[in-house]
Amino acid sequence: MRNLRTLFLNLFTWSLVLAVAFPLFWMVVTSLKPAFELFRRPPTMLPETVTFEHYWRLLTETPFLLYFRNSVILAASTTAVVIAIATVGAYSLVRFSYRGRESLAFLVLFTYLLPSVVLIIPLYLFMVKLGLSNTLFSLVIAYTTFALPYALWLLRSFMASIPEDLESAALVDGASRMGAFVDVILPQLLPGIISTALFTFILSWNEYLYALVLVNSDAARPLTTGVMTMLISAFNIEWSLLMAASVMMSLPLIVVFAFLQSYLTRGFGAGGVKG
Numbered sequence: 001m002r003n004l005r006t007l008f009l010n011l012f013t014w015s016l017v018l019a020v021a022f023p024l025f026w027m028v029v030t031s032l033k034p035a036f037e038l039f040r041r042p043p044t045m046l047p048e049t050v051t052f053e054h055y056w057r058l059l060t061e062t063p064f065l066l067y068f069r070n071s072v073i074l075a076a077s078t079t080a081v082v083i084a085i086a087t088v089g090a091y092s093l094v095r096f097s098y099r100g101r102e103s104l105a106f107l108v109l110f111t112y113l114l115p116s117v118v119l120i121i122p123l124y125l126f127m128v129k130l131g132l133s134n135t136l137f138s139l140v141i142a143y144t145t146f147a148l149p150y151a152l153w154l155l156r157s158f159m160a161s162i163p164e165d166l167e168s169a170a171l172v173d174g175a176s177r178m179g180a181f182v183d184v185i186l187p188q189l190l191p192g193i194i195s196t197a198l199f200t201f202i203l204s205w206n207e208y209l210y211a212l213v214l215v216n217s218d219a220a221r222p223l224t225t226g227v228m229t230m231l232i233s234a235f236n237i238e239w240s241l242l243m244a245a246s247v248m249m250s251l252p253l254i255v256v257f258a259f260l261q262s263y264l265t266r267g268f269g270a271g272g273v274k275g
Helices: 002-031 053-061 064-095 101-113 117-130 136-160 164-172 177-206 209-214 223-231 239-261
Strands: none
Touching (some): 053 239, 064 101, 064 177, 064 223, 064 239, 101 136, 117 209, 136 209, 223 239
8 A cells, every 4th residue: 555655646646747848848959940841731840850940030139138148137136136135134123122123034034925017117207207118227216126025024034034043153253143143144144045045046037017118128138038038039939949039948947046045055054163
């Protein structure tokens, strides 16, 4: 009975994995097929002739690289701003006592629960008023509004798990509050910072609604809206280029996740008091 349950669980797990992985597999396969194979009936599982023509056309005949650069700048800038503010904010919520601290923490989480569409019109009017519309900076501000609350709440949980005695020992040894924060708290908080940064980067990279409303200029479009306007029209969809663009859009997330995952466990025990 136990072996049967294990077999059923394994089959169920692999079924879920295949259901999730197959669209990704089909996206990659389609991007490598020649144009005449795309609409063949019945469809072929693997391309009879592998071609990178679609990738070459995407990089040379479209503004894909411009949109790619914009997305990298946007996601990296948003992540840096959010992590910087969320780190000191979480430290304040955990280490300092002041009136309304808990209410402020729940208010921060509540703002994350608000639908994104609620903030679009106020943000758009605010950007127009400041003359920041159709700029990457406007998107950095917009993305920060919905990424910061969750990042702050997440880092607050990580910060609360760090023993206060470590910081107290550093203060007794003569370290300043800032020195204890940098030398003791930050190394202990590093896994939380990395995981929060990864979440923020993915959120910023994949965001579509704010980019669609706040930016109408090709010079500032990120990939999410740029690819849609570039390859999809009312009369035609460039499926081969769309699949190639989707693969290219996924690669940075895979690389970033693979790189940061190896650092997720680092920082545990670093900065601790020995002896």
